[in-house]
Amino acid sequence: MRLNLSSEIVLNKVPLAYYKPKTTVEYSEISRMEKIHTDIFASSMEGAAHVADQVEKEIKAAQHEGRYYVMALGTGLSLTPIYKELQRRCEAKQLSFRNVVVFNAYEYYPVQKESSLKSINQLKERFLDHVDIDPQNIFTLDGSVAQDAVQDTCHLYEKRIKTFGGLDIALLGIGRMGNIAANEPGSGIQSITRLILIGNTSREEMENSFGTNEQVPPCSLTMGIATLLSAKSVYLTAWGDEKAEIMQKVIEGNITDTLPASFLQTHPNANVILDLSAASHLTRIKHPWLVTNCEWTDKLVRSALVWLCQKLHKPILKLTNKDYNENGLSELLALYGSAYNANIKIFNDLQHTITGWPGGKPNADDTYRPERAKPFPKRVIVFSPHPDDDVISMGGTIRRLVQQKHEVHVAYETSGNIAVGDEEVTRFMHFINGFNQIFADSKDSVISKKYQEIKEFFAHKKESDFDTRDILTIKGLIRRGEARTACTFNEIPLNRVHFLDLPFYESGKIEKLPMTEKDVEIVRALLQEVKPHQIYVAGDLADPHGTHKKCTDAVLAAIDEEKKAGAEWLKDCRIWMYRGAWAEWEIENIEMCVPLSPEELRAKRNSILKHQSQMESAPFLGNDERLFWQRAEDRNRGTAQLYDELGLACYEAMEAFVEYIPL
Structure with missing residues (x-):
């Protein structure tokens, strides 16, 4: 079983000559x-x-x-x-x-x-x-x-x-x-x-x-x-x-x-x-045309033209032959014949990434659409490493898929229990204890005893102390409740909300256990049950604790095992990778971009805010001071602004995706 497939994801195939020059002269150049x-x-x-x-x-x-x-x-x-x-x-x-x-x-x-x-x-x-x-x-x-x-x-x-x-x-x-x-x-x-x-x-x-x-x-x-x-x-x-x-x-x-x-x-x-x-x-x-002759691919041409547009503050269709010649891109003029031809090619490529139908538009010509029209409706699984990555990274797209009548499942891969502050547990325990005293009329109940036990633990807890298993369970329940609330807000039935609780995460510490075949089999069982036509998986592997990477590896390994087994459902399934919590896709790699209106962006923010424990008190925000809903909005608006500056349609925000082709 291949457990490290995320490390083999290659968005842009880099020619060997760029990083393994044969001679000292080539290296110097x-x-x-x-x-x-x-x-x-x-x-x-x-x-x-x-x-x-x-x-x-x-x-x-x-x-x-x-x-x-x-x-x-x-x-x-x-x-x-x-x-x-x-x-x-x-x-x-x-x-x-x-x-x-x-x-x-x-x-x-x-x-x-x-x-x-x-x-x-x-x-x-x-x-x-x-x-x-x-x-x-x-x-x-x-x-x-x-x-x-x-x-x-x-x-x-x-x-x-x-x-x-x-x-x-x-x-x-x-x-x-x-x-x-x-x-x-x-x-x-x-x-x-x-x-x-x-x-x-x-x-x-x-x-x-x-x-x-x-x-x-x-x-x-x-x-x-x-x-x-x-x-x-x-x-x-x-x-x-x-x-x-x-x-x-x-x-x-x-x-x-x-x-x-x-x-x-x-x-x-x-x-x-x-x-x-x-x-x-x-x-x-990143910009090999500045230092050597290039092996031009569609993605590299797109990257070069986006770079040129940003440097000159021009939209694609206004680039001229002179612009190409003065900025080291004369090779493209020879390749395409003129700036006009190159401009039109890349403009159309980017235009075709934009779709308001992330599950495919029924009864439409899908020749130039990122997703196929059939089958319709589709069965969709969104894999979310933590119980909020789904709405942070693709909350707008999830709402579109639901509204367009697709069968959307959300699979939360880990409990996310270490990312809940102690004050959240105290708040919930206060409520439970009060509820118990009012309605159960019993001060000697198990709940009261547990409340006192947890209260005592927090009173003497040191920075280096790990939470007890009971406290981790409560923290996991808090995050489950928030995830269910967000899914209900997005009109996803609770019978399509899956909590996988992958074992690698349950170390109780920041450092997780190794991801194993046991994790993969849990994911694989869900795939076999749903037999999805679309899978969305985290491509945001810069998570500083490595949870995203392990979760993505578990999904890719499960897909790999199903491919080896000749699973029929996989032949009609596409896999899309999202980002948002820690980074955004570079525009040259974007293969599907879903536009969001101001109302849709506001609805996405509200779905993120359902995860109350991850607002101001979230323990793990990394070195980015913005909260996750702010990061998501800034990145989505930034993607839309980039498309606008390149001369394409102007939207409030956009969520971007890259397709994963199983190895």
Whole structure:
């Protein structure tokens, strides 16, 4: 069973020449906008293997020379695949770490000596405990020292690095603010090991990486920028769409202390290792016509013309031959004969993505429509990772499908119980307890006892405490109630509302269990029951906790198993991916766009607001300060505005979709 199919989704097939140039000359041409040497790989596994190759070669060279190999190591999640590959080689007796000395890049401050919340513990759990390194060769900053000893501790750390001959390599990940190690924006290029205040975004990332409810301390002892740059080589790794924007700034932007990783541009042997997703905003991937001759596809042509329109502030049909020639797109003139021909082609392509009939328009010519007319009505399943992703991402489309008489099912894949605040439980328990006292006339009932038990738990609850199973159940019930209310508002019968409660989610912690075949079989059973003609699934994989990705993997794996089994229903089914909670589809990838009127957008907002526990008190909003209904409206309006600026119809808002073709 293939459990990681979302990682194989390729919206735009990137020619090998763009990220694997054959010669140094070709690399120089394609990467001329980049200020740090950057290697791009098709997957994180390939990238991790490349870094492991370099580390293995250098460790063995040091062994041959009879010296230590000194490493500065970070604990970011992007380094995990590298650590796993190095561990595999060690277990296979291919590589030994007996001559390796490790310096932990940063440690939280202040922490108790016995605290489990230490970055060195993460480093050991993910890597060091699984290789044959001598424990005496592992060094970390002491986050438990008194404040008046911090400066001496940091100076001693610098001296100890020098006693081993300096750093041979620094392996680093990157935070959402461009931080490396714990060097926050504002860190200077001359900074050395020191105490630093951790920003809110970085603390959230660190807490997520621990996967607990315990709060990371407010400060960190960290290697400075100068310390990291003193290494003979530096490797910075990043994987996934969520790192694409920050990596483009680091690699192609200016050096600035507001983006600490940009200082790597000054290092003579700095190397950035990316997968295609993390590299997607680099010029050679996103705008290759600016650096090389292109292999033109319909999507690339659309991307180029949208870029040109935005640059010149013109609609598509007003672009001229001169516009193409002056902006590096003369190849398209040769390909299409004139700007007019290219303009009409892309204008029509975009026009054909717009439909007010997301389930297909009955008795209509569907040649140029994104969805087929028959069968009608269709059976539809909307898979929602959390109990509100459906209305956040495609609430307007759901209402259209219902109003157009399709049989719409909504499947909530997880309970979403960890994203409910304790005050919500207290509020509901107050109501239940009051109801019980008035109508049950019994103060000794099970409900009263449970109320007192939960009240007592909350009274003594610490930040690091996990909720009891009873409290998680209540939180799950709260979210179920909200989901049912939203579905009723959207006129979906409750017998078509399914709560799958996939087992991987029920860890009670931020960090979830691995997604397994058990999760897939639950999804598959629903597919076999409904036999849908349309499936909507989350394509919004930038969710910082990874729940969206696991849920989408479960659906895609279930579809894959049904395809292997030769399921007849799948032959007449289309799968559409939505976004909205964390990002929006790029216009070159949009294949169906559903317009919303002002009234429909207001109805969508109201359906989102039915999820009251996710309003101001929602625990997990990420680094976007807007609430989810605000994000959804802004993104939907933004898509409509982009279509308007390109010279197409002007709508209040639009919801966008991309089709998934089963592998």
